[in-house]
Amino acid sequence: MNYIEKFIKSSFSIDKNVVTDCFLHYDKNRDGFLDAHEFEVFLNDTFSDSGGTNNIQYEMAAAILKQLDEDQDNKLSKSEFYKSWRYWLKYVLNPVTALLVIDVQNDFINGSLALNGYPAGHDGYDVIPVINKMLGEIPFDVVMYSKDWHPPNHISFGENVKLRPLHETSKVSSDDAKVGDTVVFRGPPITEQCLWPTHCVQNSKGAEIHCDLKIVEGSYVVNKGTNPEVDSYSAFWDNNKLSQTELVNLLSKHHVTDVYVCGLAYDVCVGFTALHSVEHGFRTVFIEDACRGVTQEGMEKMSDNLKGNGIVIAQSNEVKNLVEARHRNLQLGLQAAKNMALGREMAQSRPSVI
Template identity: 55%
Template sequence: MNRNETNSSRGLEFVRRAAYYAIVGTSAHRLNTTRDARRARYTDPLCSGLHIREAGVSLSAPAAAFAITMSLAKNNKKASVNHRRSSSNKLSSPRDCKCEGSIMADVNKAGAGLSHLSLSSGENLFDAIRKTNATKCSAKAQEYFNTFDVDSDGYLNDREFDTLLKQLFCNKGQSYTLSKKQTTDIFKLIDENQDGKIDLKEFTECWHHWLKQILDPVTALVVVDVQNDFISGTMAICDCPAGQDGAAVVPCINKLLDTTRFDVVIYSADWHPENHISFIENVKDRKLHHTTKVSSENACKMDTVIFEGPPIVEQKLWPKHCVQGSWGSELHKDLKVVENAVFINKGTNPDIDSYSAFWDNNKLSQTGLINELTSRGITDVYVCGLAYDICVGATTAHSVEHGFRTVLIEDAARGVDVNDMKKTHDKLLRQGAALVNCDSVPGMVSADDRRPDLGYKAALNFAMARKLVKTESSQGGVKEKLSQDKKAAQTKAK
């Protein structure tokens, strides 16, 4: 087993243990210990690459699925009327609704004029409840379930679910076209018992955990490395092969910040020590591996060398840039910095580079970004900045790996090499990121524009979380039974 496989299995075990301890009432934070981190060789065991199979597709969403896992686990501790089938499919009283106070007021306000939901009204039934926290309300879940259950048989069949998807995935009154595979895959992910129909229990769970991500998204804007050295300093983007103007991203980002209300804005920055491994000025300070194709004497800017380590490191060489405390490391003076912003420094280890705002390039350690996102319950990550094919691309890819619904804002990014930018674009599309321009972002953040590719990602997160909780619930029951048998045997022996 190689290191990545080891990290993957350990990360899966951590998430499973976290789900188990959520069931028995122990804080997940107590699991995030230095010992766990040291064993897995990265700071947060929760965030390893983790792959399991569900509904014929590969799931890889440990960090984003974790919040759903915790919520599902807590719900499974209670015998809720919302998760029990009744012959009438009706909640017994208003108290069964989990919405209280301001949440219920928002839902009632949003639902004004829609007290009797009807598919024949011509109105989009989801537009009225977006960003109102209606997905926290079990009574609303039942109301929508009954509306889409056209034949009133107590289930949503594939045709009824298809009608739901057409209303759910919509932008300005126009439904997105989903392929047969997309609708089938999403249906299978929601249909927990795989009986070919969705009952009220399954729908209520997906209402609280899948539809929540679509109708009540929690959003973060990650502004990557909009620093002086990348705009007019030692590593100015305009001097790179693509010849793009790095300063052009500043007005785009500022407009986004003025017109769009993100739940958190995060600024990342290269923050290198003087002896950093990426600086061509330091190439002779470390021994090169025998497989490297260029000597330290002949190495040029943008050459790739291999350092002997340990660990062995493949490194592209750059001019000295973004040195800690220097003018070049500062954010551009015209970039708007919002109140209550979060700042993430990366590349602080002299012996390894860090393109991504999440991980170093060898995934041996991570920044605090993942904790900032998960602690806020972020579902959607929007990425922009410099450079498209390096730090922006790496940050976007890792956000997808962590399971966040991830959007790269292309016209708010500039790159180094046109060919590499095209490769990055294609790779991110394959991974499941959405690639958009600034004009699309406000509608997506407000949930007016609900895209099927991001909805599919949300379904993957939900299915993974449910699988983890189910596994741990089963294992927890077995452990409890064994413990009881052991105690009974000890009592009998006495």
Template identity: 50%
Template sequence: MVIEPINRLLDTVPFDAVFYSLDWHPPDHVSFIDNVHMRELHPSNPVPADKAQAYDTVVFAGPPPMKQRLWPRHCVQDTWGAELHKDLKIMDGAVKIYKGTNPEVDSYSVFWDNKKLTDTSLGNQLRLRGATDIYICGLAYDVCVGATIADALAIGYRSILIEDASRGVDLADIEKTKATIVNNNGVIVNSDEVLAMVEGRDRRPELGYKLAMELKNAMEDK
């Protein structure tokens, strides 16, 4: 369960800002297994619609052709399934970010949809606050959490995944997520390490290197 460590973090760590990400899918969303018959499949599609199961990957015709992992129906707009967990602490002044609202494209990252067609308000909100370090956790480790931290690292944020406050779907994909984070100078920690990092008592060399590289790139772009 991720609720307990997340609530403990919110109670004990003085974060400058807190964001909650919510999938907010329309009923006809492209990711739902029970909607697979609603769209034409590409000739390269490996699984016939009538044989497709949850977690299979299909290829829709488009245009352009689009690979899509199929999920059970979840987080439908204005239903209980789209609500944050009743036991999750909601901080005063926190910002809710809604994603996955376009029925034709999935959206794992809290920054962008999967095709980078549309961004959410998160990037602008972080820029307004002058954010440099982002702590990311939740569900699912190897899907939305992984996509979000990959985007955060690519944009240039010093990014930290909180491992014991995240849970995943597939063990192999979790390992791929870890490799992506480490290879891009991100950090994976447990929740009991976060307070010291936020207060500056625990200074990770990976994050210092990440900052140095971003400053170097900014100078080269001038």
């Protein structure tokens, strides 16, 4: 059992004496700092699980050190280490987690926009037993469900394409446009829109969450896509970022640090929700086998986009250890360090009060 594990087993503490003992343990040359090598050793002990270490790479260790190192001298002083322990490591070792279940609605499973009718040939129902198993076994701090909740005149519906004038740059005319095409509406604002079958209309059977999906007591439901003039793939923002749902406020209310995303569809609503999650500063995990998608090409493109934005792609059987911090992913550690650095910059930029 390494030094960090001892503290976890004995209940994590930010007591200065405890932190000082830890600092001295890793300050092997006793110069009052953790240099880059000593910090790597610390990371190897911190980001590990029962299967061994993460085999910390120098580039990742350097990236984390850069975020925690206030004076950018490539080492951590006792003061910097204490701040890191308090504002960074506590989130690594004791995260507050939320599961976002995106759009597991009838229309995407057996209705007008059922995934099995699209090129990937996925059955949307397949996510339900995977999500239910996680809900029954994993102690998420909060669970939230999103729903497409469109008015009948929604801009994304192919049958509504003639309700709004198209922009001159649209390659498809309103007379020729069909479901699956992308058109450009005049606006304002000018809006590029993929046309979908009419789906998830407010108060319709198709808009209901599938009856086989477990609904956790005390959970939340967030409606999206309610503005007829703009589509909303993400559960956070509409596609033009004109307005946002209450999701970020609910997550902040519960002091959530880590967001886990799953549902329908991989390459559309789930993926964009994950991207906006990390943009809001949440450490974000995309649960791949609890998602189904529209096209294979779209899923591959989205996967690359997620990874490129620091989002961790995991399988459902890995989630429990991540939620309970028994496995501590280094990419999530880097995101937490970035959040700490951003918070520090914001605090320093505030005008002092005399």
